Each structure stands twice: as C-alpha cells, then as structure tokens.
Amino acid sequence: MFRNKRFYICVLLLSSVFIFGFATLCMASGGALEQPGGHTPVIPNWYAIGWTAVNFFILFALLYKFAFNPINAILEQRTTTIESSLKHAEEVKVEVDQLRKEAQNNLTESRKEAQDIVARATKAAEEAKNEMIAKAKEESENIKAKAEAEIKAATEQAKLELKDTAASLAIFAAERVLGRAINEEDHKRLVKDFVDEAGDLLC
Amino acid sequence: MVFGMLDGVFFKLGPIPVDHIIFTEWVIIGLIGLIAFFATRDMQMVPRGLQNAFEAIIVFTYDFFTQLMDKEHVAKKWAPLLTTFFLFIILSNYSGLLPGAAGLAGFQPPTSNWNITLTLALITFCSVHVAGFAEHSVGYLGHFVSPSPLMLPLNLVEEIAHPLSLTVRLFGNIFGEEMVIAFLLFMVPFLIPGALMALSLLLGAIQAIVFTLLSASYIAAAAGESH
Secondary structure (H helix, E strand, O other): OOOOHHHHHHHHHHHHHHHHHHHHHHHHOOOOOOOHHHOOOOOOOHHHHHHHHHHHHHHHHHHHHHHHHHHHHHHHHHHHHHHHHHHHHHHHHHHHHHHHHHHHHHHHHHHHHHHHHHHHHHHHHHHHHHHHHHHHHHHHHHHHHHHHHHHHHHHHHHHHHHHHHHHHHHHHHHHHHHOOOOOHHHHHHHHHHHHHHHHHHHO | OOOOOOOOEEEEEOOEEEEHHHHHHHHHHHHHHHHHHHHOOOOOOOOOHHHHHHHHHHHHHHHHHHHHOOOHHHHHHHHHHHHHHHHHHHHHHHHOOOOOHHHOHHHOOHHHOHHHHHHHHHHHHHHHHHHHHHHHHHHHHHHHHOOOHHHHHHHHHHHHHHHHHHHHHHHHHHHHHHHHHHHHHHHOOOOHHHHHHHHHHHHHHHHHHHHHHHHHHHHHHHHHOOO
16 A cells, blocks of 8 residues: 555645644634634635545545455455466366377277277188188088099999899890800800990990 | 535534534545445455445446556556545535435535535645656656746646636535525425436536546646656
C-alpha cells in the first residue's frame, strides 16, 4: 500500500487540505456554526471542508484496508493459480502428446509385427500344404505303382493258373476224345500246342 | 433545512460540534466500511455472495479507469482514489432518497452542500497536480506555458475552472433535485414525488460517474501529456 513514494506525496498534499480545515474548525467551532438566526455565511466553510476531507481519507484508508488490498491480493493469487494451472495443463498436454505418439508408434509396430506373424504363418501353412500335397502325390504314386505291380503279378499268376487249368482240361478232354491214355510225350506236345493257341486267344 | 449551507449543530463530540451533514458522511463511511469488511472477511479463491459483488464493483471500476487512462501504471495508482470518490458520491447522492429522509435531519445528501463538493473537487485538484509532477517531474510546469507563454493566464483559469466546475456541477444537480423533490412533496405529497425520486436514482448514479470520470480524465491528462 505505502510502497509507492509518489502516492505518499499525493496523500501528504491532500492531507494538507483537511489539516488546514481542521485548524480552522478548532478556531471557528465556537462561532461559525452558531450564527444568529441559524444562518451561516455563504463563504467556504472550513469546518465542513476539514471534516469532509478527514472523513474522505478515513473512508479511503478503510477501503484500502478492507477492499483494495485484500482484493488485489486475491486477484494476484488467482492470477498466479490460473497461470500455474495453465502451465501445468500445457505440460500435461505435451506429456499426453508424447504418450499418444508413443502409443501410436507401439500400435504401428504391433500392427507390423502382427502382419509379419500372419505372413510367416501363411508362408508356413503354404509350405506345409505343398509338402503334404507332394507327400500325398508321392504316396499315391507309390500306391499306384505297388497296385500296378500287384495287378501285374496277379495277372501273371492268373495266366499261369489259367494255363494249368486249361492244360488239365485239355488233357481231360483229349483223353475223352481219344479214349485212351496218352503218354508223357504226347501229353506234353498236346498241352503245349493247346496252351499256345489258348494263350494267344486269351491274351 | 437550508440547502447549500450547514444547518447547525446536530450533537457535540466533546468540544467539537458535529452537524447533520458530517453525521451523514459518517453513516455512509460506516456503511461502506462494514460492507467492505464483511465482503473481504473470508476471501475465497472462487468468490461467492457479497465477496463476488464487491469484487465485481472494484474490478469493474479498476478496468473502467484503466481503459480511460492511457498509461496502465497511472490507472493502477489512481484507481483506488477514484473508486473511493465514486462510492462516496453515489451513496451521498442516494442518502436523501431513503424513505422519510426529508423528515430526518441526519439524511440530507452531503453532496447537496457545496462545501462538501468543493472538498472533493479540491482533492481532485491536488491529485491532478501530484499525478502531473509524479509523471513528468518539474517538466510538468511546462504545461502551464503550453503552447506559448502567452497562454499562461488562460491555462491558470482552466486549472481553477476544473475544480470549480466539478464543485458546481455536482452540487447544482443534487441540490436542485432535492429542492424539486421537497417542493413537490410540499405541493403533492403522493405519487408525483415518487416518480421524481425514481429519476433521482438515475441522476445520482450519473452524477457520481460524471464526477469520477472527469477526475480520471484530468488525472490522465496531467499524467499523460508530454510537457
């Protein structure tokens, strides 16, 4: 309040007004106010001027004590609080921005990683599929080859069995036709001829 | 009740006589002081109630003078004095409007006495020159011989005219208003004076603003000019 020297000078100068008035009041208190007939002369009444100046400065001091000083203090405090809150908010904003960037980066990396994982899994699955297909092909080829070999062997076997059966039938038929037993040599020759012919027909 | 003059001793404070107008000033000061005390007794960061209202008045007047004056530091320095002027004058103007004030000797508006308005104008007069010297030091004296030394008499008349006009304007308006209300009350005791008293509310506020505004502009002119 009283830090300002210039303001002090102002207060001193202004105080001179009411000091002068107050001095006049003391001198004139007996006479000026109680004029005959209740009328005061129409000149500056230093009594009123002095009292008003005193009253005004009392009011000024009261307002300084109970209004201007506390209100200025609370306004300054409020300004400081708001400034610090704004500063804090700014810091929080920067921090949030940084965190958001980090989160964004993490998300991008995670997405990339997930894509890599999916790509790797797809590739592995593709390879497994191809391998399985190849294996299945190979197996089917083997089975096919084996089956063909078996079929061939069975065919050969059947041919042989057929040849034997046919030979036996031929001998039996020949014996019935000839009515006699044939010797070993005939037998062999007949069988051979029959089988050759039958074999040509069958194959 | 003789308007424009002091009207005798109301009571004596020891050897010092106190008249009606001075007593009214005390009531006004007491009222403002009490409001200020209760408004700022328990200051809160988030203002409520009386604190909010009183803060609003103080901040409004401060902002008002800051906008009016070019230099913010000058406004900051003189705003409390001007705010005190405003509060004192507006309550002084309204003190005569209280119901039954005409019949109570202690409620004559202090501003309807030209000695009181002269005091306020003299305080403004002193403040203007203190502000001038505080801002420009001795260079402020150059203001009296500006733009030419020939203008010195006119400038001096202007300096005297300022407090004189402030005195007469405030006194004349409030005294006139009081006279008209008293006359109307004498002639038509009902309704008609009520309308005029409502108008006086506006007039009282306007006169308080005008006095404060002119004081602020005189201070701003003295502190702001380059001499």
